[in-house]
Amino acid sequence: MGYTRGLVNQERITNLLMELCATDSASRQERLMADKLKPMLSELGFAVHEDDAGSKVGGNTGNLSARLPGTSGGEPLLFSSHMDRVTPGMGVKPRIEGEYVVSDGSTILGADDAAGLAAIIEAVRVLKERNLPHPVIELGITICEEVGLLGAQHLDYSWFTAKSGFVLDSSGPVGEIVTQAPSSAKLNATFRGKAAHAGVAPEKGISAIQIAARAIAGMKLLRIDSETTANIGSIMAEGRTNIVPETCTLAAETRSLDKTKLEAQIAHMTDSMEAAAAELGGTVEVEVVRSNTGINLAADSAPVTRAQRAAESIGATPRLASTGGGSDANIFNGNGIATAVLGVGYEEIHSTRERMPVAQLAHLAEWTLAIILD
Ligand SMILES: [Zn+2]
Missing domain, CATH: 3.30.70.360 (Alpha-Beta Plaits)
Structure with missing residues (x-):
């Protein structure tokens, strides 16, 4: 297999990002976001399941677990992004300013982590429209990441078959692969x-x-x-x-x-x-x-080498990194799925100056696609 460049539709993914950013979401209030994502994923062929994590953490929405049957061999892969965002994240009015998607300055943008969600969906849209053979793709789309990784802690890990995972949620550029977290x-x-x-x-x-x-x-x-x-x-x-x-x-x-x-x-x-x-x-x-639990992925582990090869194939520079913070990947690793965190390219997250470079967004979807097709 391998990746052929130029398949991602930059306009389509930019519109999707803006649609997701404009959808209200907060920790424990991810209802509208989940209801927006579920039909999108079903339409792409995913079997989607919402769990009861919301009721366990005092929220109104559960995590979404989704599985797309494979059309080729190869190991199942897990992709993940979170649905919640920090405040002020309601009533976001995203717009394009030059090379970036930005908010109107009164709220955050919410590219953290709508950019990850958009990239996963765009990658699968490309698979479908081009009829590209792919392995089983599993998604763990979480709630309450921003308030202590609460959603990931309540996912049912026995449901997943993937042994390699990718969380699209690091502020590094596309190509950065976080392999270590304390x-x-x-x-x-x-x-x-x-x-x-x-x-x-x-x-x-x-x-x-x-x-x-x-x-x-x-x-x-x-x-x-x-x-x-x-x-x-x-x-x-x-x-x-x-x-x-x-x-x-x-x-x-x-x-x-x-x-x-x-x-x-x-x-x-x-x-x-x-x-x-x-x-x-x-x-x-x-x-x-x-x-x-932390992350300590070997440089020659399956998700790391796969992400590296894929980054090279899209012309990005793969760079292994460590972080001082935590992400849902910490929890996935603790539950037996070797999971790397991928650089999304969003900038100034958790502030009203948050912005997403359009080129990085398309590049992220290309990377995701290349990881699937590796
Ligand atoms: Zn995030």
Whole structure:
């Protein structure tokens, strides 16, 4: 197979992007977007299923899982973009300004992530109109990505047959392939000492603030190594100066591209807090919340090499990248689908200056098509 250039219809995909951007959507309020997408996908031959993730996260819409039967061999592929957007994202009036699709400046544009959705749909439209043989194509179109990857966490992964996936949702240019994203954890600690009169009998007290200070003084923080970071975001204790403080709380986070290093840093921070509490005769309770699994795709893994070859075939420069943030791909990877994040080319996302270069949009659809036809 392989990709033949020039099949994507730039005018059609630009119109589709503007139509999707003009469709109201927000986290937990993706109803109109889902209702717009479902018939489009059905018309292309997808079997579309909406799950009940919405009711689980307090929203009005579920994730859309969709499958297009293959017309050739080859491994099934998963593509994903999210339906929600940040605020202000209602009443978007998209228009073309020079080489870009922009909003009127009173809202975001919503190309994050309508550009990904439009590229997937345009790629499949081309497959259909040219009768190009393709493998099974599965879609995981999610809700609530912007508020903590909530939709992806409620997808039914047993439904998917794809082992390789592509999330169209990175702000790099078309050709950028994000293969690494950190695993992260939050640590919430409560130090407990013993209250006593600070002037009359301080020796009867145990200062929770002192325990926390000793714990922090013994901690490696900020840049731990090239893959690992740690930070204390808040420390709180409030009281009168004449009372030895009984409690003090601390909130910290750590991230690493390497799960073993992440666990080591969590253990180091926890140990430091427990040692300080023991030394000073108090206690500490540490709650560790691992927020998302990271991404660590090998350069020679199937989705990465496929995306690289496809980028070259459309004249884009493939570039492997890592990100400090999270995306739905973190969750897909954690559920056994090796998933890369693709550069979409949108600019200034999460702001009213958000804009989408029309050329990048068409290029993204070409890339998606080339990945399918690889
Ligand atoms: Zn996004």
